[in-house]
Amino acid sequence: xxxxxxxxxxxxxxxxxxxxxxxxxxxxxxxxxxxxxxxxxxxxxxxxxxxxxxxxxxxxxxxxxxxxxxxxxxxxxxxxxxxxxxxxxxxxxxxxxxxxxxxxxxxxxxxxxx
Amino acid sequence: xxxxxxxxxxxxxxxxxxxxxxxxxxxxxxxxxxxxxxxxxxxxxxxxxxxxxxxxxxxxxxxxxxxxxxxxxxxxxxxxxxxxxxxxxxxxxxxxxxxxxxxxxxxxxxxxxxx
Numbered sequence: 001x002x003x004x005x006x007x008x009x010x011x012x013x014x015x016x017x018x019x020x021x022x023x024x025x026x027x028x029x030x031x032x033x034x035x036x037x038x039x040x041x042x043x044x045x046x047x048x049x050x051x052x053x054x055x056x057x058x059x060x061x062x063x064x065x066x067x068x069x070x071x072x073x074x075x076x077x078x079x080x081x082x083x084x085x086x087x088x089x090x091x092x093x094x095x096x097x098x099x100x101x102x103x104x105x106x107x108x109x110x111x112x113x114x
Numbered sequence: 115x116x117x118x119x120x121x122x123x124x125x126x127x128x129x130x131x132x133x134x135x136x137x138x139x140x141x142x143x144x145x146x147x148x149x150x151x152x153x154x155x156x157x158x159x160x161x162x163x164x165x166x167x168x169x170x171x172x173x174x175x176x177x178x179x180x181x182x183x184x185x186x187x188x189x190x191x192x193x194x195x196x197x198x199x200x201x202x203x204x205x206x207x208x209x210x211x212x213x214x215x216x217x218x219x220x221x222x223x224x225x226x227x228x229x
Contacts, residue, residue: 033216041221041222041224042221043158043222045216045217048216092217102148102163103148104160105157105159108156
């Protein structure tokens with residue numbers, strides 16, 4: 001059983017399109033995240049979503065919007081895609097309390113905007 | 115704000131040699147510290163974590179790390195490198211206490227193992 005699963009794994013699309021990446025976790029965690037990994041492998045937090053509280057990294061363009069239908073899902077919608085959005089996007093989840101905390105990551109979605 | 119610095123974007127070692135990947139953190143309060151590994155075209159996998167008073171932490175695949183508060187460091191070591199250890203390694207920090215455990219990552223260190 002995959003703990004954190006993302007779909008699709010690869011996404012190639014044209015500039016200006018709108019796309020979504022789905023994420024589901026079966027760990028019962030309260031908090032989910034989206035990270036962006038650029039071409040230099042640098043990982044940067046985009047959003048964290050904890051019990052319906054959304055914390056947004058202010059450097060993320062408002063073309064990016066997370067949507068959480070329930071605690072187990074956090075989808076990422078991207079409007080008007082740009083070339084610079086090409087990256088690998090990782091979903092992750094973690095418990096919100098307790099000392100045994102760690103983030104579990106999905107396998108990533110490689111987005112290529114052409 | 116918390117941050118981590120990984121010294122050396124690329125480290126090469128011979129198979130069987132000691133692996134040492136450096137990580138220093140910046141935080142007013144000792145945070146939780148993590149090492150993650152990313153194999154090519156894969157997601158991140160937790161190697162080990164520091165969340166308690168035990169300063170020497172053992173992880174998977176023979177890796178361990180020592181938390182040194184006086185040096186604000188959390189260096190990752192492995193006594194003998196294996197070819198399968200070639201990957202990208204990330205040090206990360208998150209704040210203590212209840213709430214969202216948002217990770218802040220270092221820029222990563224690519225480990226190459228030479229046969």
